[in-house]
Each structure stands twice: as C-alpha cells, then as structure tokens.
Amino acid sequence: MPKNTFYNINPEKRKRIINIAIKEFKDSHYENASINNIIKNAGIPKGSFYQYFENKKDLFEYIIGLVRKEKLNYVTERVRNPKEYRFFEVIHDMSNIALTFAENHPELQAISEKLVQDRDHDIYKEILSKNREIALSEYRELIELGITKGELDSNINSYLTAHMIYSYNREIVTFYIENPNFNKEEVINDYVSLLQYGIAK
Amino acid sequence: MPKNTFYNINPEKRKRIINIAIKEFKDSHYENASINNIIKNAGIPKGSFYQYFENKKDLFEYIIGLVRKEKLNYVTERVRNPKEYRFFEVIHDMSNIALTFAENHPELQAISEKLVQDRDHDIYKEILSKNREIALSEYRELIELGITKGELDSNINSYLTAHMIYSYNREIVTFYIENPNFNKEEVINDYVSLLQYGIAK
C-alpha cells in the first residue's frame, strides 16, 4: 500500500506518477520495469519515490489495485448477483464488460492481460493465483447452478467447462482488440451462441 | 541463428548447452534468464558462448525453434493431412497430441506456454505473432472446410470460432496439467463435446 505521503501530494503529480508507472508496467515485465525509469520520467527524486511507496512491489500492487478498481466500475447488476440471473445473460454481460473495459482502457487492459498471462512469475503468481482459483470456482458454481436450474446440459464436466469459459472470456477480448472492425454486440452474441450450442451442425 | 561454430562442436557439448538453456528459459523469463548461469552450468567459457550465438536473443530464438520443431514432429507424425479427416476427429487428435506432448516434455511445454502467454513482451511478440496468425488462419480454413462439408453449422463466425478453438486448445492443456487425476481420454471427449454441442441443455 502506498504511504499516506502519496495520497497527500499534488494530485497532478500523483496522476503523473501513476500514468508513468502504468506505462512502465505495461511495457515491461515486473522485473524489468525500472524504478529509475519511472522517477526519471515522472521527474521526481529517488528519495521521494520511497516516501510514497514501500518498494517496487508496493507500487506494482497499487497499480494492479487501480486496474481492478477501474474494472469493477464496469460490473453490472447482473454480474454483481450472477446467481439471480439466467446463465447466458450473465456470460453475455461479463463479455460486454470485458470488451468495453478493454476498449476504454487499453493500457490497463494490457497490464491486466500481463497479470493473467504470466502465471509462472512469482509476483504475478502471488497476486493472481488466488484470483484465478476464485474465478474458476465461481464459474463452476454458476455452471452447477445452471445445471440445477435446467439451463445447462447435465452431462457436462463442470470443472473443464469452468476452465473453458475462463479462457474463452480472455480470448474474446484479444479477438475484439485484434479485429476492431467487428461489431461488439455481434461478437458477444456469436460468442455466447458458440458456448451455448456448440459449432456442430 | 546460431553461428556455424555451434554446429561444429562436439554434439554432446551442443546437447548439454541446449538442455541447460532450456532449463534456464523454462525457469526464468527471457529478461531474467542469465547467460552467466547458462555458461556456468554448461561449463563453457563465456567467450565460447559468443562464438556460438550472436547474443542472448539468438540463443532464445534457437531454443524456441527447437521447441517448435519438436512439437511439429509430434503433430506431423500424428495428424497427417487434416483436411482429409472429419473435423472433430482432427480436433480430438490435436488435443490428444497436445496433452501427450505436455506429459512427455514438461520443460518444452513450459517454455511453450510462456511464449503463448506473454503476448505483450517484445521478444515473445516477435516470435509468437507470426505463429499465432498461422495457427489462427489454419484453424479458420479447417472450420470453413467443415462448414462446406456440412459438418459445422454454417451460421458460425469462423474468425471467432478459430479464436475459440485456439484458446480452448491451450486451456485444455493447463486443465490437464493442473488436474492430473482426470482421465486423459475423458477430458478430451468432454472437450470435443463442449465444442460440438455447446453447454446448453
């Protein structure tokens, strides 16, 4: 957690540091992201940096927190209480959120992607692994609820399906970023259909 | 590309260097992988290293090439002329290959995963992007062929579906590695079903 000092400084300066840091972490791996670069680009003395943050990790986790918080803003009523809504509606909303967020915050999305991707790296692991497990188990719950409610095929493997949805949710973002000419709503609908009915004739 | 000198040295030594490098790149990210470690562990002089390879990147790309080739061998030995087979048989076989490869070559799989995951990193991007595009377009061809042959639903978005298969194919490996108690054949069948018929009741 940043020290209080950081929250008390000139907001403009604070924003500058944040933006520079976001850029640094977007462009480089945690290990390679350079505090020296950050302070140089943000125009602050090295000593000041350590007045604001405990250490490099502290800054990183703060940035990650910002990303998460920003993403949270996008979450809709349906995704907040997923169990009360129909399964494919929830999936639809989650995709919509992911795509909209990626559209509006490409740098945050980049960091977010890095987090999810870099499963091997200690610092990412630390931050991610809990998240991932939570996400997977929440997906699984939803799936099993969907089966109970009769929305989903009772023969599917809920563990595997949770994984597939998890990975699919990420891939659709990549797809949308790489194919900006597609219509967002259509992409989402196609995606949900694929999940729903498969691809066989 | 390694220099000629590398191909002229004692094959045993060459193999040793390769194995040590694989281990290093498996354990650490490109940036953190240490030439110093590699030469120390492989027992070769530092000067020699630079006789064999232009630089760190050269070595990395060489190792990646090996991984690719090794994987390709797996694939080509097993999936000949995919277009002559039925779509879901091809998918089934490809999954089987991927899982078997991951089982038999965990280090190569680890590097391979790192590559695919780390889409943002310059060095990975450079190496990966071409590959990824090739894979995606091959999937797309297969899908369109499947539609033509009447195996697949003609309403599906072939671009998006290619992405889905691409991401599913990766995720199933992760799933299988993380859940070694599941039966391989069952996992694959469940996966193919999922793809085929979706998850809706």
Add this chain to the structure above:
Amino acid sequence: MPKNTFYNINPEKRKRIINIAIKEFKDSHYENASINNIIKNAGIPKGSFYQYFENKKDLFEYIIGLVRKEKLNYVTERVRNPKEYRFFEVIHDMSNIALTFAENHPELQAISEKLVQDRDHDIYKEILSKNREIALSEYRELIELGITKGELDSNINSYLTAHMIYSYNREIVTFYIENPNFNKEEVINDYVSLLQYGIAK
C-alpha cells in the same frame, strides 16, 4: 549536546527516546545504528529528532554520557576517596563494582564495551581517548601512591602497570560475562591475587 527542546519534552517521552537509542547503539555500531529506526521505534517525528539533537553524533555522545554517568554513580557511591584506602582494597572494590554494573545493566555495559573496544573508530576515539587517558593517569596516581605507602613494589613501571590494570579490569568483566557459572567473589579474589603476587610459584 542535546538542544534545550529535548529537556523540555514530556519526561516519559524523553525516557522512551533514550531507551530506544540505547537499544539501537547496543545492537549496532555507530555507523549502522539508524536514526530512522530510532524515531520509528520511539514513535517520534523525524523533524522532532532534529529539534532535540544536532545530529546522530550528538545523540550518540549524549547516550555515552548517560552511560558514563550511570557508571560513575555506581563507582562514586561505592569507591569514595580511593586514596584513603589500601590499594588492593580499591582494586577489589572497583572490580566488584564493574562486575555488578555489568550484571545489572547489560545494555549499558554492552555500549560501554563497544566504546572501549573500538579504539580505532573516529567517533569512538574522540569520545574515548580523553576518558582513557584520565583513567590511565588515575590508575598511575594510585599506583605511585601505593608505592609511596609501601604497598607496592617500588621497581614496577607505573605506566605499564596502569595499562595492565586497565586491561585487566576490562577483561575480568568479559570473563565473568562469558563464564557466569563462576562465583563472583572468587573471581575477584583470584584476580586480585594475580595482580598482587603474580602467577609464578
């Protein structure tokens, strides 16, 4: 010398600062002792520290002064007018005091030891050298008085003897600390005998 502000603050706070500083200087050498640690542990603002003390050295010298004063209290309460007593009685009493002090104030003793040991270090040298010279010359006076009174051998070199006593007095404390199973009174008696009659048969 601490600034007046230091003497004006809440006595409890003053005592807390002193105790924390004693602990810091006991645990670390002057150079490594950290003002940051001290203020953090004492719970005072950094600015305040520099209101109380000129700088690190100022604090250190103050603490040393306290140690000296504390030790002096011990000594003056117990060894009054040494010149009026018999030489070996004085030695005996001084040893007793030194051992008792070490027993009762292990942290102050530790700092004290550090001071005496680290003869080379500038800061210690500065503080110590005067003390040491005073001690040596007082010992010498005592010795010469002892000779005059006929208690001591008139052939001994009073300079060298003063050094011997100085070093013995320190070593006996170390010995007693390192060998807590020995009986204090016996240790002192053995020491005085050694000094008195030497070790030759």
Add this chain to the structure above:
Amino acid sequence: MPKNTFYNINPEKRKRIINIAIKEFKDSHYENASINNIIKNAGIPKGSFYQYFENKKDLFEYIIGLVRKEKLNYVTERVRNPKEYRFFEVIHDMSNIALTFAENHPELQAISEKLVQDRDHDIYKEILSKNREIALSEYRELIELGITKGELDSNINSYLTAHMIYSYNREIVTFYIENPNFNKEEVINDYVSLLQYGIAK
C-alpha cells in the same frame, strides 16, 4: 577466496588493490568500508573488482588472511613448540613478536586490533570467535603445563589467568605504540615481571 583472476593480474595492480583495501579497512569498519572507494582509489572498474573477488566479504577475509599470514611469519620463526620451553620465556617471545609486528606493520596491526576488538560485529565474530577460543584454550594448556612443571603457582585459576594473559598481550602492544619512547626490551621484561611476581611489595 579471491578468484584466480586476481592472482593473474599485473602484480603492481594487485599490490595496489591490496594496499588500498588495507587502508580502507584500517580506516573504516567493515560495513562502512566502501567498495566504491576502493575501486575509485585503486583505479579499477567496478566490474573488474567482482572479477577478482566474490564480494566485499571475500575481499575482507582475504585481507585478514594476509594479516594472519604476515603475523604467522613472525610467530613461527620465534615461537616454535612453546611447550618445550619455559613458560615465561614463551610469554616473553610472544610479546616480543607482537611488539615487533606492530612496529613493522602498523596498518596490519590496526586491522588486527579492529578484529580483536570488535567482538560484537557479525563478520568479525565469524572470523574471530574461533580464533579467540583457540588462543584462550592454548594459553590455558600452557598454564596448566606450567603448573605441572612447577613453574607456576598451583593455586591460580587457569581459566581466568588465560583471559588475563590474552588481554594483557593486547594491551602491551597498545602501550608500546602509545609510548614509543620506552625501550622495547625493557617493556617486555617489565611486563613479564608483572605477570610473574605481581605488583605487591
């Protein structure tokens, strides 16, 4: 241990590094002795330093080793097989060695003193503590042998006496350094006399 590199460089450069390092360790505590100072003063690049030595500790231990070796030269030439000689002759010779060494190698003596003095510091502790225990137990052996041979008073406490001789041996060096006008041989004789017969009339 320095790396081979260090032994292979230009002897003049090597000697320069050694001398600079000796000066640095003489003037500053281990923690405060600065590699940056050393390389700057010795005119070598930082990278080169780490070609020669593993790290700061490595350099320090090397310097300590030099001191010990140098001192050993003095000792072995003079105090061979102490147990075959008379006790006070051995003490006499040891003092002579200590004084002569201090005379001829004041900087090494300074480091040596620092080592013996700084009993609290981790790095010194590590190097010293074994030495100290060995010295103390060898003194004790000598003392007990002296008692057996009838040279020493059988009533003395051999543990305490060993400590006293240990500390005395150090103090005499200080004395001699601080009082260079005294005659060496006389100082030694006086010292031995004090030990032998004590100071009582």
Add this chain to the structure above:
DNA sequence: AATGAATGAGCGTTCATTCAT
C-alpha cells in the same frame, strides 16, 4: 577458433539531514 578478463551501466534500496509549513 578458443578463452576468460574487462567493462560500466544499471539495479532497488537506505540513509542522515534540510526545509517549508
């Protein structure tokens, strides 16, 4: 071709002290 020493930029972090409020 083989070797391994030379190089210096770069790393994250701590520090005692100053200074503006």
Add this chain to the structure above:
DNA sequence: TATGAATGAACGCTCATTCAT
C-alpha cells in the same frame, strides 16, 4: 515549536557484451 515530506548521494552487486590474446 512541531512536523514529516523532500532530497540525492551512496550502497553492494549483476549483467550482457566486447576484446585482447
């Protein structure tokens, strides 16, 4: 007087690469 933010020099050490032999 009290505060705590600002400061930048300094720390030990690692690194990939170059170069002389």
